[in-house]
Amino acid sequence: MKALVLFSGGVDSTTCLGIAVKKYGKENVIALSISYGQKHTKEIEAANAIAKYYEVEKMELDLSEMFKFSDCSLLKGSDKDIPKESYAKQLEKTNGAPVSTYVPFRNGLFIASAASVALSRKCSVIYYGAHSDDSAGNAYPDCSEVFNNAMNTAVYEGSGKQLKIEAPFVSLTKADVVKIGLELKVPYELTWSCYEGSEKPCGKCGTCIDRAKAFAANGVSDPALR
Ligand SMILES: [Zn+2]
Numbered sequence: 001m002k003a004l005v006l007f008s009g010g011v012d013s014t015t016c017l018g019i020a021v022k023k024y025g026k027e028n029v030i031a032l033s034i035s036y037g038q039k040h041t042k043e044i045e046a047a048n049a050i051a052k053y054y055e056v057e058k059m060e061l062d063l064s065e066m067f068k069f070s071d072c073s074l075l076k077g078s079d080k081d082i083p084k085e086s087y088a089k090q091l092e093k094t095n096g097a098p099v100s101t102y103v104p105f106r107n108g109l110f111i112a113s114a115a116s117v118a119l120s121r122k123c124s125v126i127y128y129g130a131h132s133d134d135s136a137g138n139a140y141p142d143c144s145e146v147f148n149n150a151m152n153t154a155v156y157e158g159s160g161k162q163l164k165i166e167a168p169f170v171s172l173t174k175a176d177v178v179k180i181g182l183e184l185k186v187p188y189e190l191t192w193s194c195y196e197g198s199e200k201p202c203g204k205c206g207t208c209i210d211r212a213k214a215f216a217a218n219g220v221s222d223p224a225l226r
Pocket of ligand 1 (some may be wrong): 193194195198202203204205206207208214
């Protein structure tokens with residue numbers, strides 16, 4: 001059996017990769033990194049280093065054309081600033097809508113694209129690292145369990161029951177993800193989460209704050225900051 005991992009080079013997808021490599025063996029795992037027009041290439045560089053560490057095949061796909069109509073603050077075409085506060089703070093101002101770093105239906109497109117690649121490459125499972133902190137308060141609705149179950153049904157039926165989605169963290173928190181990853185000795189020192197593309201993580205954007213909290217909850221400092 002072969003597995004395709006949707007792989008951004010961040011904490012969650014790298015932990016997914018660690019799980020997949022342990023379960024299927026490195027020769028049966030493909031890491032798929034998708035560009036969506038983000039402002040920087042730090043996560044792609046991190047993804048390359050981690051794929052090399054695990055000695056898995058890496059594939060790349062560019063979907064930036066799909067997102068060029070969006071003014072999401074993560075995207076190159078946007079002049080909006082990336083918010084420098086926690087998701088909880090951001091959600092106080094959105095009236096139930098997703099946060100400004102929500103890329104329109106990104107995970108829907110990512111999973112659909114991954115499904116096509118997975119079938120072409122004879123994989124029978126897609127791993128992706130959505131977790132419950134991301135969908136909390138509707139920040140990123142395309143990380144929710146309901147969304148995942150619907151996509152899983154679509155992928156399973158649309159592939160003639162050849163392919164399914166594994167989202168092992170969908171009901172877990174990011175702190176839980178890090179706990180699992182630390183046990184698996186995931187190389188977190190190689191990962192990149194920050195939405196800004198500076199030399200060092202900014203420490204102030206939503207994802208930096210979430211990441212710091214997840215490591216702190218496990219009583220360790222973030223290996224990428226050491
Ligand atoms: Zn940051």
